[in-house]
Amino acid sequence: MKFKTVATLAMLAASFTSALAQKQTFKIGNAGGMKVAQVFTVDSDADFENFTGQTHDVTGSVTFDPSAKTGSGKIVINLASLDTGIALRNEHMRSEMWMDTEKFPNATFETTSVRHLKGDKYEVSGKLTLRGVTRNLKTQVTVRYLKESESTRKAMFMGNVVQIKTEFPIKLAEFGVKIPDMAKGKVADTVKARLTVFAYSG
Amino acid sequence: MRRTQGSPPQTVPKHEVLGMKCTSCMKKVSQMLATVSVLLLVATAIYQSNLESNAILVQRVKPHDQATADLLGEVGTPIGSPQRMIVSDQRAFLPGKGEQGERFVNDDYLKEHDVYPLQAKTVGYVGGLVKLGLAGIALVGFLAAWWFGRRERSCRIPFATSTTKTEGASR
Numbered sequence: 001m002k003f004k005t006v007a008t009l010a011m012l013a014a015s016f017t018s019a020l021a022q023k024q025t026f027k028i029g030n031a032g033g034m035k036v037a038q039v040f041t042v043d044s045d046a047d048f049e050n051f052t053g054q055t056h057d058v059t060g061s062v063t064f065d066p067s068a069k070t071g072s073g074k075i076v077i078n079l080a081s082l083d084t085g086i087a088l089r090n091e092h093m094r095s096e097m098w099m100d101t102e103k104f105p106n107a108t109f110e111t112t113s114v115r116h117l118k119g120d121k122y123e124v125s126g127k128l129t130l131r132g133v134t135r136n137l138k139t140q141v142t143v144r145y146l147k148e149s150e151s152t153r154k155a156m157f158m159g160n161v162v163q164i165k166t167e168f169p170i171k172l173a174e175f176g177v178k179i180p181d182m183a184k185g186k187v188a189d190t191v192k193a194r195l196t197v198f199a200y201s202g
Numbered sequence: 203m204r205r206t207q208g209s210p211p212q213t214v215p216k217h218e219v220l221g222m223k224c225t226s227c228m229k230k231v232s233q234m235l236a237t238v239s240v241l242l243l244v245a246t247a248i249y250q251s252n253l254e255s256n257a258i259l260v261q262r263v264k265p266h267d268q269a270t271a272d273l274l275g276e277v278g279t280p281i282g283s284p285q286r287m288i289v290s291d292q293r294a295f296l297p298g299k300g301e302q303g304e305r306f307v308n309d310d311y312l313k314e315h316d317v318y319p320l321q322a323k324t325v326g327y328v329g330g331l332v333k334l335g336l337a338g339i340a341l342v343g344f345l346a347a348w349w350f351g352r353r354e355r356s357c358r359i360p361f362a363t364s365t366t367k368t369e370g371a372s373r
Contacts (some may be wrong), residue, residue, distance in 0.1 A: 049323055156267075
């Protein structure tokens, strides 16, 4: 009799957990007055100077299961809106020689696997497409899950929210960018990409 | 120079006088060039050092509004990595410091006011190039002054001999 009760409780607990462990779909972007900025930056650390290109035009969607600690997603970054702080440099960055944004306006990242490491750290593998070239990418990602509450509503978030943060190097030559001689010392061969986005469940 | 009637005959060939004057003049120009270069080199070093002493480690940040900052426990989203910059407008700074002691700078403020802060790295790079160039000019100036000085000294003896010979020949 006692065994039956324990088994029933265990089953109930398991079904409760599986009910909680549902994948949620989150949309990256701002809606309903959300004030936070989606930020994608690329840092170039060269001899002459450092510069950062940034865009807030990041869209996409992710699925995340806070209990099972798994997820997936696709993120689209509009490179045509990348701003380096100097208009002439922006023009150069968008040109055929560099990002060729007329032909390839977006960079995309699509996950292929997500492995939980510890806490809010995950190892994410996926495919990064830039200038029409797709390469495998493995990076560490921090995912903060914020369940809807008074505080999230006060901060104008819609529903549950995940904050996704990651950074990874991009070797420009691997994506067909050949740095011209006149730009050597001003642009690094490898730039550091950083992504901080907020996604809401609505 | 025109010879006037009754003046003693010119004993020194004109081109030698001009040559010597030219050598002396070039020596002075070289000395001046070297001196000015050294002065500019010192001025550049002082100016560079002054600029670099004003550079501090900063992290540009896209700030959150207060409610979001309270919720997330962060002042905003970092833009780029911390780096040494010269930010003279104190209103650009946000409260708090990062893990490396870097001060937060409001990226929105910089954009609104069209401010592109000078980087210590650029100051060092450009300053180094300018100093190298000036040191090169100073060196060339000193070498040229030394060379022209030697030439000037060596010109004096043949000049004297030549004058004697000319005088003798005229007799």
